[in-house]
Amino acid sequence: MKEKRLQHLNLLSSFLDILNQDSNPSPQVEALKQKISNKSFKKGSVLQRGGDMVSRIYYVKKGLLRSYTIDHKGKEHIFMFAPEDWIIADGADFASPCQLFIDVLEDSEIEMVDKKLFEEVYIPLTLNSDKQRTAAMIKRIAVLQERVIMLMSASAIERYEHFKTTYPQITQRVPQRMIASYLGITPEALSKVKSEKARSK
Amino acid sequence: MKEKRLQHLNLLSSFLDILNQDSNPSPQVEALKQKISNKSFKKGSVLQRGGDMVSRIYYVKKGLLRSYTIDHKGKEHIFMFAPEDWIIADGADFASPCQLFIDVLEDSEIEMVDKKLFEEVYIPLTLNSDKQRTAAMIKRIAVLQERVIMLMSASAIERYEHFKTTYPQITQRVPQRMIASYLGITPEALSKVKSEKARSK
């Protein structure tokens, strides 16, 4: 089995592992497998809109997704990127008041499952792999905590440097303006920061 | 049993519930009980410093704690407040690179337990109350997620208003400068914001 990254809530992938490892699956597990959609999406597809009543968990087999909010002025704020082997879910997954949008940044292959089904079925199936689950959630908390500290104390340059070292695999694949959005600054400010840094070398 | 708030990672309190509910405790549980410290702390006491090797989980029975980081310029950034019935833990609890300080804002009564012990003992004892545990962590994630959105998109006034409605019980009890620190602005800016708002009424 390929080593799994736990940068983010890596629930669905271990769920899938359990389903797949089962060499002699019960009818219950068999029925579940049918409910996991396996789909290709073109760049630009919208998987979920804030406020949608649906709530799914997406596992990125190939490609790149993002989640984001739109504030009261209509501005997008990117919440996270999800490249290969990452999990992404909408706000409902976290009982959060802010509703997240999820869309596709590169042609992608996605496995997805209904959130409710996932919660109801995953827990009984994985009681003995709870440590992994907890570890994944703790990791998620760490990422968010770090992000809060960054937003509270770091300048635009510092945030950008931090992003580059933390997510090198994403830096090259998404437009500058989206990185800027993730960092909480404007694309112009990011451009400025980069050219100033280049000049000072 | 008093209703428990789940605003934050409420692990220790359910842990304590389990220990206390046990009418005929096993020797193992009995031994554990001895390891939970029950202490009073004076305002100003420091429970943990960033970088400390100890790692505990604190349950606030009475009083008020806070956790914060100190950035490379020596500035404090308040990460969270923990009033009565809340749980607070240092960075090590989340495997976070940023080390948190924890100290006492009001004379407090605290129950605390070593993090490692907690993790090793809590999980086997509470396999069947996992849903509660997961709910607590999800709630924590929601709080952090909301905080990120706030820091990315809201102005000083908006953040202050949001804080007041979300944490009314804290607003009256901590100095302005600490609320400012939590909001990611300076005390002067908060003062300005408040007087401008008062004038415009």
Add this chain to the structure above:
DNA sequence: GCTGTACATTAATCTAGATTAAGAAATAGT
């Protein structure tokens, strides 16, 4: 009761980053 220290407010600058706008470069669609 004083005195000192921490905290809050106000006002005068300063600055990082936002906004606006316009041109250059890259990408996609036909």
Add this chain to the structure above:
DNA sequence: ACTATTTCTTAATCTAGATTAATGTACAGC
């Protein structure tokens, strides 16, 4: 290959909030 659209960069302003500093206020210790 050519056009259209999106993205990136640069530069000129503008502004929210930082910084600095001075004054006012409350409480703690003596």
